[in-house]
Amino acid sequence: MIGVMDYGMGNLHSVCNALHHIGVPCEIFRDPDMCGTYTGLILPGVGAFPDAMRALEASGLADRVRTCAGAGQPLLGICLGMQLLFEESTEFGTTKGLGLIPGRVTRIRAPGLKIPHMGWNSLHVWTPDDPLASHIREGDYVYFVHSYKAETGTENLVASTEYGERIPALVRTPGLPVYGAQFHPEKSHETGLGILKDFTSLCGEVPNP
């Protein structure tokens, strides 16, 4: 059973719809004490970084997620949920994040391009042998909607995209099954569903082939 965190930010049903579609059981939860009972955790999120971080801290989820992820429980952050995995963000002042992946979150610099970066963009794969890259082919398109992006070392990149500059698309903590997707796998058709299959397999679930 995958636990999808509800901390009041964003549409949780899309993620659950996608998991149901690939045949993986999931549950939306709020209680931090539940974290350890799931095979893996998904941290979704739409909105602003400071609000999200405040909600995570206030609910007690932040501490528990840090502990669980540090102990090796698989974790996937999506969109804002991915950004929350980093050390800090500069969205509306500087706010500390969960600090699970080295790096910070800053506004996209894309002179002459529209912000937010919204739509289907193609992936460049950095680590083809990563368990979450098994369904991604070089150049596959996934769906992005964001105005801020992560700045992190290439050692943390599974895949990136280009939008005026290099944008980390799929990141991970080296040595831990802690992942973040800047795009929305649940809205990225077969490529996205493939990534969710790989993540849930890593959790020990058995998704539909």
Place this chain on the structure above:
Amino acid sequence: MLAKRIIPCLDVKDGRVVKGVHFVDLRDAGDIVDNARYYNQEGADEVCFLDITATHEGRKTFADQVERAARELFVPLTVGGGIGSIEEFRTMLLAGSDKVSINSAAVRDPDLITRAAERFGSQCVVVAIDARRVSAPDGSVSFHVYVRGGREDTGIDALWWAEEAERRGAGEILLTSMDTDGTRNGFDLELLHEVCRRCSIPVIASGGAGSPEHFYEAFEAGADAALAASLFHYRELSIGDLKQYLRNRGVSVR
């Protein structure tokens, strides 16, 4: 590179798709879920449902149907038609849509754009503009915003309104030309060009698609996405063939 998007649009009345997919053996051509599933597989980059229901009961049915369709749709979903309040916005987002388009209500109450953007984020606020050429007595031509399904001329300049919608927090403009809509003679390139050069948010071209070239022209004129309805529903053009054509002409598509 960011891909240009192809968006099939489905009209829904009383929870049923009107003029849905007509060439494949759908169990039920009026069923919103079957249509959603079809376009999900067909390669649509986004799907748009437009509620053309007039009654309150019909609207409730629409939300229920959106919820069912969203379970089968793994690309973004935009819904619109008669949405006029933050509460209705919220209902549609909770039902599983990713973006909500507002039209007449935004003209009546422009602050709705701002309130929705502050509450849910600009990325899910689409302002739909129905524009038509109007000649002044002195012979000059301008584009006016029409509301109530194109029945009422507001007298508002459509190019100004597109900029104003962006200033107020819209994340995207869905631009329909009433002059080209239904003609199959191509999108309104003049209108499109004028709006695209004024706005820095994405613009979806709508109205008049009849051939693959028309999509190419719309993207050349600056559109970020292009929407069509019957052309796809009757499979006069498949999304796959359209994308191959665009790819061959150097347009970035998924």
